[in-house]
Amino acid sequence: MAGLTAPLLGLQKKSLREQALSALRTAITSGELEPGRHLVETELSEMLQISRGTLREALRQLEQEGLVSAGPRGRLSVRHLDEKEIRDIYAVRAALESLAARTLCELPDRQHVTESLHKAIDAMTAATSGSLEDRIESDLEFHRTLCRLTGNETLLHSWESLEGSIRMSIMFAGLEKGVSNMSVDRHNDIVAAIDTGDASLARKTILEHMDAAAANLVA
Amino acid sequence: MAGLTAPLLGLQKKSLREQALSALRTAITSGELEPGRHLVETELSEMLQISRGTLREALRQLEQEGLVSAGPRGRLSVRHLDEKEIRDIYAVRAALESLAARTLCELPDRQHVTESLHKAIDAMTAATSGSLEDRIESDLEFHRTLCRLTGNETLLHSWESLEGSIRMSIMFAGLEKGVSNMSVDRHNDIVAAIDTGDASLARKTILEHMDAAAANLVA
DNA sequence: TGTAAGTCGACTGTTTACAGTCGGTATTAG
């Protein structure tokens, strides 16, 4: 009985590919693999202790997510974002999240929505005294929840495809600037707007939030 | 000199992976691989005459694009869309394209934009007498152009990630219904709206177009 | 007969080794 190798509390074991994917995402968005850094397959596969084939599958996905970009002859490197790209990313993010906000306004069970969002804000509050990473994490979790609660899987998937780029934007702009807009108050405004059920108000609130966040990053 | 294996008229030769990706996309969105169909790696790799490793890289991307979905133990099958999913896909599509329309309104060189879009509409007109596939193709090309002209690479990329799902939606709903909304007139309205430079009008026009298209598919 | 255990086959996950190709770089001949 004792000596279980892993708790497995509802966790399903992930494939090596998924583990590699997570590891690479973290390495990139944490800056451990700096933008522009050339990624050599053999190096990475040795580093991660996986075969090249498995690694390549993970790299394809990172490419799709925009974390790495392909140069001539398939050469991969960590993507470098300039200010225009950050603005562009945030414009798309704003479009997706404003759809989410509008959708939530038209949901029958808005009670549950408000509840879940408040819970996410509580997590942000709890993280205020924590590390920078924790604060970023809880902020993104709030916005991910926003998308998830719509029940629109495509929307959630599109947002998650953008998540890596969003993280890179925050990192690129410097962590201090990046988190300064993550105040709990601003997020309460969003929930309040959704709670009124006024779709255009909710949309407006999100767009302002995104504008402020983007302006903050590239200012 | 004679006997070139391929014309290569300005075409850059694509990697086997990319070729496989295109072939699979076409096979799925054309219905040759019907929704729900279980995809066996060894079968496909033999069919496409490529190795399993290369195939798996292509499959990862199709998974990301939502054309195939993973079942238990990594079993892949062609994705099946129900009506809700189609509506959801079109909601996201509408959000992206309305961003595109709004962005185009604020562009300095709107002359060039209008020109390019008219050219795309001309292609649609030319396709009216062509095959169903051609009509769908030219319609999607118009909308892709809409996104491309914004100069927002992230927007274009997000739209293209959705393109496969859009094609599946059209196919699923039955080709007759799917193309009935692809009238040239409607697209002229969109260009006209953008041409006025009125962002909210352009947004409204696109949203109506998308609503009509989605309603048509699931009606 | 009914069911529980054992077997087989089909697939995926993953690894290893190897051939081919393309550029860049260093070396060497003129």
Add this chain to the structure above:
DNA sequence: CTAATACCGACTGTAAACAGTCGACTTACA
């Protein structure tokens, strides 16, 4: 000093192999 050559690093693609898993089928036993 220049140019042809050889080499090397890195990516693309391939083939073969093995383990793990699950479903289906078979078989043996109560």
